[in-house]
Amino acid sequence: MKAIWQKLLTFVFVMVFTAVATAQTNDPLPSWNEGASKQAIVQFVEDVSTRDGSGFIPSSERIAVFDNDGTLWAEQPLYFQLMFAIDRVKTLAPMHPEWQEQQPFKAVLEDDLETVFSGGEETLLELIVTTHAGNTTEEFDQIVRDWLATAKHPQTKRLYTEMVYQPMLELLEYLRANDFKTYIASAGGIEFMRVFSEEVYNVPPEQVIGSSIKTQLELHDDKPVLVRLPEIDFIDDKADKPVGINQYIGRRPIAAFGNSDGDLQMLQWTTAGNGARLAGIVHHTDGDREWAYDRSSSIGRLDKALDEAQSEGWTIIDMKKDWKHIFPFSNK
């Protein structure tokens, strides 16, 4: 009998030691340098998830929202969805001979992006609506899927879905491991993002909030399908980000992450709630490993939100200082 008890005791010691050792080495954010940003994130997560702690928040209320472009994946030199729209114009051009003379399509076909952008937001919306409508939701899913599987970023020559930020993937996972529900809340197209959100971010389609065009139920070959109409339904940006979040979730998040002035109201609305709150801004400071831009950029302008982050003490994530790695494929 003595031998059995000795073996059992040894086994228990080994188990306990292994558990302790694992806990010590198991940094949930290995791509983050030690510093104020990482510390603020870990402190917040421990505060809200420590039962009996003063900052405890039940898991049903642990909602975290993330902007996509510039926050979870890159957005330079152009929002990736605009790259898709441009490629789509070229694909569809043979069926639209009138585009050879009609702006903004003519400029797109001539790779004259300066003219495309000179038209402002209205032109870009026309481009988006034209290239994103006219098919069923299932067809559109397949079109985006095919594009994502083959199109390459003009500078890195990587797939767009590879240009996601490794530290943010770890943050998403860390929050979920602490019973957060992670959502995307982006001005990007909801049906565009849903194609890759589950595979790339582990965020299922039902946890993606974004801009949308209207859809309509129709019968195709006697089967009901949803057809995408060339009509804007909702632009999930600026003061409408809280509107979209409330519409889809029905709760005020306790944590929000963005990178531009388009995220300002989302961050303000999130932090105005009662109890522990975390607001994070990804600041693009690394011109070597990624891109460096903020107050004067036309893509992802970060100006008012940077001021507010500084005055309100939000967590400013400095990509150059805070991140060991940027992309999953890079060792730097």
Place this chain on the structure above:
Amino acid sequence: MKAIWQKLLTFVFVMVFTAVATAQTNDPLPSWNEGASKQAIVQFVEDVSTRDGSGFIPSSERIAVFDNDGTLWAEQPLYFQLMFAIDRVKTLAPMHPEWQEQQPFKAVLEDDLETVFSGGEETLLELIVTTHAGNTTEEFDQIVRDWLATAKHPQTKRLYTEMVYQPMLELLEYLRANDFKTYIASAGGIEFMRVFSEEVYNVPPEQVIGSSIKTQLELHDDKPVLVRLPEIDFIDDKADKPVGINQYIGRRPIAAFGNSDGDLQMLQWTTAGNGARLAGIVHHTDGDREWAYDRSSSIGRLDKALDEAQSEGWTIIDMKKDWKHIFPFSNK
């Protein structure tokens, strides 16, 4: 040593026996009579959740949508949300002296519901919009919460949240126990239903889809809040039910339950998907324990959807025959 092995063996036998006994007595749908409806539900759930089975569907795709009025809770003699609107007109009347002479408010204040309903859908929408707007999302939540805690059904004298169908509560739970995500998809107001969906149905606010009015971000005392505007945003009914489901979930459900013609397109769209599908219609056949109505009712009319259920072989849940109990408070 022999004694130890004997004890261990006895222990294992007891455990196995207990497990088998529990499985046998642990009917997940105890309020359902044995019959075709219960059998179809159990068969479907076992088909989609049996790994290696021909009907297997991964849990991420196990989305089930439920209409609310007449499917999860009662809807007679009037949709409960209309009862709320009527009570709200009476509460707000002192601040609106003009309502004494202005329809449909005058008729509401005189309890002349016949006149109220003679105005058709447009009148009802005016009533809803007027009584549901003008406050913040948090204020509206509290107003509905207070009403639900006190208002009583005119005939049963029960709280409205008690008038939910016990067999459907069991069905929701049974589906969730088999890794389904359960959603509400109702023409009812999304913010109205979200107040009680989690407590009553165990369906969190982010899994409620419904009709909505527009909201707008405003600063109140320097704090950002969402204000409810007197303007319809979306009516989640008929051909727009699939639109709403796709907008919020981004996937086609594999199971859907409704009770009226307003659910027809949701059921058609659900069953048109590939693989195992379940469509259920709650048929109000029990005039003694609940209400008996279908083809000619102005509330919850079930006519075309009943024809289609019969021709397509959908599961028609006959409340009188299929349900042992109707409400949680009743023993019959």
